[in-house]
Amino acid sequence: MFRAQNPGVSIGVKAKGPAGLHERIRLDLARNFRANLASEESGDPGADLTFREGNRLAVVEVKTGDPGLPLPSSTLAQMDLLTAHVRAKLAPAGVGEIMPVLVTNYFVSDADRDELEQAGIKLVHVESPASYDPKTFSQKFAQIVGLPENLIKL
Numbered sequence: 001m002f003r004a005q006n007p008g009v010s011i012g013v014k015a016k017g018p019a020g021l022h023e024r025i026r027l028d029l030a031r032n033f034r035a036n037l038a039s040e041e042s043g044d045p046g047a048d049l050t051f052r053e054g055n056r057l058a059v060v061e062v063k064t065g066d067p068g069l070p071l072p073s074s075t076l077a078q079m080d081l082l083t084a085h086v087r088a089k090l091a092p093a094g095v096g097e098i099m100p101v102l103v104t105n106y107f108v109s110d111a112d113r114d115e116l117e118q119a120g121i122k123l124v125h126v127e128s129p130a131s132y133d134p135k136t137f138s139q140k141f142a143q144i145v146g147l148p149e150n151l152i153k154l
Helices: 021-032 075-093 110-118 136-143
Strands: 049-053 057-064 097-104 122-125
Touching: 021 049, 021 057, 021 136, 057 075, 075 097, 075 110, 075 122, 110 122, 122 136
Parallel strands: 057 097, 097 122
Antiparallel strands: 049 057
8 A cells, every 4th residue: 555654645635735746746656556556565764656567666766856956965875775675675575676766856967867877776857846747747757667658547
């Protein structure tokens, strides 16, 4: 079952007031790829979402903030720790590939892109909260992560 970071917010329950971009992304992805949503048994220590497709597990971290600011310098280390923890926990459970996925609206420099790519981290960039469209974003996410687009329900 989907684990929300904010108490009282889960699939099917609308948050009171306008949701921030971080929460909108998490809830939209959880709804649109519900069939692939992994359960809490993954033991992830803070991943926003995990999706399973066969023996592959996508571990998703959503980082949002001021798009004029650079990606926080701790992001790569955080993604590495998250991936290592999930790999250690799930390797015996039939998970062959663990794919770290970073969803962000921060400015990502070419050097940061290269560093993320070298570390095997998939990057899904969100242009801005004003231009965020759940369907377009979910399609982009599916293409990058390798989830079936035909499951997207909006």
